[in-house]
Amino acid sequence: MTAETNMKLIDVIDLEKSFDGKNVLDGISVAINQGDIVVVIGPSGSGKSTFLRCLNCMEDPTGGKIMFDGVNIADMSVNIDVHRRHMGMVFQHFNLFQNKTVLQNIMLAPVHVQLQDLKRNQRKNAWNGLCNLFRSKEKQVAMVPITKTKASINQEARETALKLLERIGLADKADVYPSTLSGGQKQRVAIVRSLAMNPQVILFDEPTSALDPEMVGEVLELMKQVAKEGMTMVVVTHEMGFAREIANKVLFIDGGKILEAGTPEEIFEHPKNARLKEFLSKVLA
Amino acid sequence: MNGFGAKWENFLRIFFEYKGYEKVLEGLGNTLLIAFLGMFIGLLIGTLIAIVRVLPRYKVLPRILNGIATFYVELFRGTPMVVQLLLFYYVMLPLLGMHMTGVQVAIWVFGLNSGAYISEIMRGGILSVDPGQMEAGRALGLSFWTTMVKIVIPQAVKNILPTIGNEFIALIKETSVVSFVGASDLYVAFNYIGSNSYEFMVPYLVMAAIYLVMVILISILIKQMERSLRRSDRRN
Ligand SMILES: Nc1ncnc2c1ncn2[C@@H]1O[C@H](COP(=O)(O)OP(=O)(O)O)[C@@H](O)[C@H]1O
Ligand SMILES: [Mg+2]
Numbered sequence: 354m355t356a357e358t359n360m361k362l363i364d365v366i367d368l369e370k371s372f373d374g375k376n377v378l379d380g381i382s383v384a385i386n387q388g389d390i391v392v393v394i395g396p397s398g399s400g401k402s403t404f405l406r407c408l409n410c411m412e413d414p415t416g417g418k419i420m421f422d423g424v425n426i427a428d429m430s431v432n433i434d435v436h437r438r439h440m441g442m443v444f445q446h447f448n449l450f451q452n453k454t455v456l457q458n459i460m461l462a463p464v465h466v467q468l469q470d471l472k473r474n475q476r477k478n479a480w481n482g483l484c485n486l487f488r489s490k491e492k493q494v495a496m497v498p499i500t501k502t503k504a505s506i507n508q509e510a511r512e513t514a515l516k517l518l519e520r521i522g523l524a525d526k527a528d529v530y531p532s533t534l535s536g537g538q539k540q541r542v543a544i545v546r547s548l549a550m551n552p553q554v555i556l557f558d559e560p561t562s563a564l565d566p567e568m569v570g571e572v573l574e575l576m577k578q579v580a581k582e583g584m585t586m587v588v589v590t591h592e593m594g595f596a597r598e599i600a601n602k603v604l605f606i607d608g609g610k611i612l613e614a615g616t617p618e619e620i621f622e623h624p625k626n627a628r629l630k631e632f633l634s635k636v637l638a
Numbered sequence: 639m640n641g642f643g644a645k646w647e648n649f650l651r652i653f654f655e656y657k658g659y660e661k662v663l664e665g666l667g668n669t670l671l672i673a674f675l676g677m678f679i680g681l682l683i684g685t686l687i688a689i690v691r692v693l694p695r696y697k698v699l700p701r702i703l704n705g706i707a708t709f710y711v712e713l714f715r716g717t718p719m720v721v722q723l724l725l726f727y728y729v730m731l732p733l734l735g736m737h738m739t740g741v742q743v744a745i746w747v748f749g750l751n752s753g754a755y756i757s758e759i760m761r762g763g764i765l766s767v768d769p770g771q772m773e774a775g776r777a778l779g780l781s782f783w784t785t786m787v788k789i790v791i792p793q794a795v796k797n798i799l800p801t802i803g804n805e806f807i808a809l810i811k812e813t814s815v816v817s818f819v820g821a822s823d824l825y826v827a828f829n830y831i832g833s834n835s836y837e838f839m840v841p842y843l844v845m846a847a848i849y850l851v852m853v854i855l856i857s858i859l860i861k862q863m864e865r866s867l868r869r870s871d872r873r874n
Contacts, residue, residue, distance in 0.1 A: 411773060438779035448774035452792045461788070462778035543774075550778060 362387045369416030377403045379609035390580050392596040393589045395606035401589045405556050409440045441547025441555035445563050447539040449531035456527040459514035459546045467506045517545040537568030541575050554585040605629045649840040658831040665827035672744045673810045679749025684756025692764050714754035720815050722747050727819040740821030759801050763794030796867055803860035807853050
């Protein structure tokens with residue numbers, strides 16, 4: 354393996370998840386470093402999606418910790434929305450907002466969170482300004498510098514979104530509704546929608562499983578590009594070729610446990626675990 | 639049977655010479671005012687309650703809110719509108735030491751009542767929206783409420799617009815009971831004409847016709863809205 358001077362981005366510690374008393378994840382521990390491309394494989398129903406969805410607390414873990422940027426986001430008292438801004442997610446069924454155009458889909462979240470911040474800072478300044486009137490010269494509280502306006506936030510987000518659309522060759526689709534796109538186009542828009550938030554990591558749950566075969570390639574191609582730019586990614590997939598080519602870490606999950614973890618070479622060429630061998634013989638057949 | 643022509647003449651006489659038309663216009667205005675404002679309040683209350691009733695329920699506060707919302711819905715769906723009007727006017731207002739006109743009471747009661755019905759319609763609408771829409775919003779760091787208001791509710795409303803239209807039509811027809819609390823609506827107007835001409839056949843026939851035309855016009859309006867909403871879906 355390469356010299357790991359990388360910093361830990363997500364540290365999963367003894368993660369457990371049960372649904373109605375049924376244990377689906379049974380003590381998962383794994384560290385995900387900045388720049389890692391982690392591919393998660395395993396039989397259907399083994400807990401891969403649940404694992405991925407616990408990483409950004411779409412499912413609340415019932416035990417263990419998810420340390421993200423030094424904060425345990427599995428703790429129910431943290432404001433999860435703030436952390437999710439830095440974790441993108443791409444779904445099997447795309448989940449583009451049906452009532453928004455392609456451009457609006459990409460712009461919505463960046464504009465919303467920036468406007469939220471802007472309003473919060475404006476409120477803070479107004480309050481501090483008021484309080485400063487009653488404070489002595491030495492005790493004056495500094496204002497939060499506000500450099501953006503509503504219009505500039507919108508403008509910037511629009512430009513970013515258009516650039517992203519150009520990158521995937523869908524600039525001409527900016528103003529159409531998602532229902533008019535093909536599956537491959539939808540998924541590529543979904544990927545750039547999460548890129549627009551400048552996340553530190555993107556989680557993919559079987560991003561090509563709902564696609565017609567001829568559209569799988571274009572989506573994988575975009576994912577490879579994003580990976581090469583240094584994005585940290587966690588990908589649940591059955592695309593073993595993709596795993597071999599792009600991943601630097603492969604996790605084999607079965608029965609809610611990581612039964613084997615290693616480089617693609619270790620996992621695909623020299624598997625040790627019996628169930629992994631059985632699984633590979635089925636999917637690679 | 640006394641000639642219908644004579645009855646009609648009689649009606650016209652009261653209608654024009656005794657300012658019956660003023661009463662009718664006032665009644666029509668009140669009927670529309672109560673229905674529109676009631677619907678508006680109902681939509682606000684109904685949407686709020688519907689959201690409360692689909693909140694994830696593993697915390698205490700949502701559970702309490704949900705209990706209150708359920709009680710509210712059962713209360714208003716379990717008693718007739720007339721009874722609610724009477725209770726509001728003759729029990730609640732005196733107890734609170736407040737005064738309101740019959741029309742104001744009717745607006746509030748119609749709002750509260752339709753809020754209960756609309757909440758159920760809206761809840762169905764929300765549940766009909768793909769849960770993936772909420773997930774995508776939350777995964778991007780938007781809050782439950784933001785995603786609800788910006789993504790889920792607009793899609794829900796589109797799905798339930800025909801049902802909401804029916805609810806509005808029902809509301810218009812139900813305004814015919816507001817005279818119980820002294821609001822002058824169409825019924826009061828035509829009753830006035832009838833009492834003055836000692837003849838009720840024509841006034842009530844005309845009243846029925848006005849209700850019918852109103853409902854038909856509103857149905858057309860709703861169809862139009864549905865069509866334009868559906869078109870925005872296909873825009874290319
Ligand atoms: N929301 C849920 N409620 C109850 N059981 C669930 C839920 N989500 C997943 N499960 C169960 O957890 C197990 C693992 O599911 P999942 O993580 O989706 O597996 P995979 O993605 O590997 O196919 C399955 O047995 C599934 O039935
Ligand atoms: Mg899955």
